[in-house]
Amino acid sequence: MTSVAQPPAHPAELTVVEVPVSDPLVEPLLRELGDEYSARYGGDAHGEMARYPDEEFTAPYGGVLLLLLEHGEPVAGGAFRRCDATTAELKRIWTHSAHRRRGLARRVVAELEREAGIRGYRRVYLTTGPRQPEARGLYLATGYTPLFDTEADPESIGPLPFEKHLTAEAPEGKAAEL
Template identity: 85%
Template sequence: MTSAPELTVIQVPVSDPRVRPLLRELGDEYSRRYGKDAHAELARYPDEEFTAPHGGVLLLLLDRAEPVAGGAFRRYDADTAELKRIWTHSAHRRRGLARRVVTELEHEARARGYRRIYLTTGPRQPEARGLDLATGYTPLFDTTADPETIGPLPFEKHLNHLEHVKEHTS
């Protein structure tokens, strides 16, 4: 009998070497989906925006060593954190890791005083759109429209709702 792999959540700076391979894979995937080099888009925001007290980067480590998923958040406005760079290594998809990353990012954002989360998903990322909807994000666009006509698909979630739900499930 083998034990289930252990997942550990850690906070790291964007410069942590364990972040680079996952961002490279994310950039490669975006480049394939959108037909242009997406690596510059991932580097559009200064690393400082993803550091405390206003932002952060989280990694999920498998057996305390291998980074298998992660994500980041930054300040969008005084009450709102923006989720960015959510990814799961291609060898570890369809295991609920992205959902775990989103949950961890939400908890960290709430701990930093944010009351709302904002995020955008590309129109050619149906998996991400599905994740956003499945994790309780409200679309801020016409969901019946062709996503290609909208561009980045905006979503939001109010964190005070999360606290209310948690109180009733405890």
């Protein structure tokens, strides 16, 4: 049996939109993400998805849910919420199962970081589950610092915390660490 690889996404084909959690475009993200969490961890992960009220993902403090659309359909997305005055927490990073291995999660993370920086956050925090090696690899590859022993068995740690300090553009166009 041969498998057909998905063609790479071209930037012109993708649109970033900011929508509230209540937007119908968000429903496939939350449904598939909850199903995946349930498959990996058992139980009803959809309950975990409802742990944070929608208002926490709303401006001015909470992150706006960002979706990458291809031909009007959501293919990847995520959100952030306020942890404190300088820290945003990334949540619900997702790529539709039919669109993985195309760099979309990297783009979502970059867009969320950019938006968090615009809103004045200087640090991003996130956690991922111990049974999500793809997410762990993504965060390490995109410059996040693990706040746990990377040599330990992830199952013995529980949620794996990461952080990243955001940079701001200097007047000359050079990035300056804040």
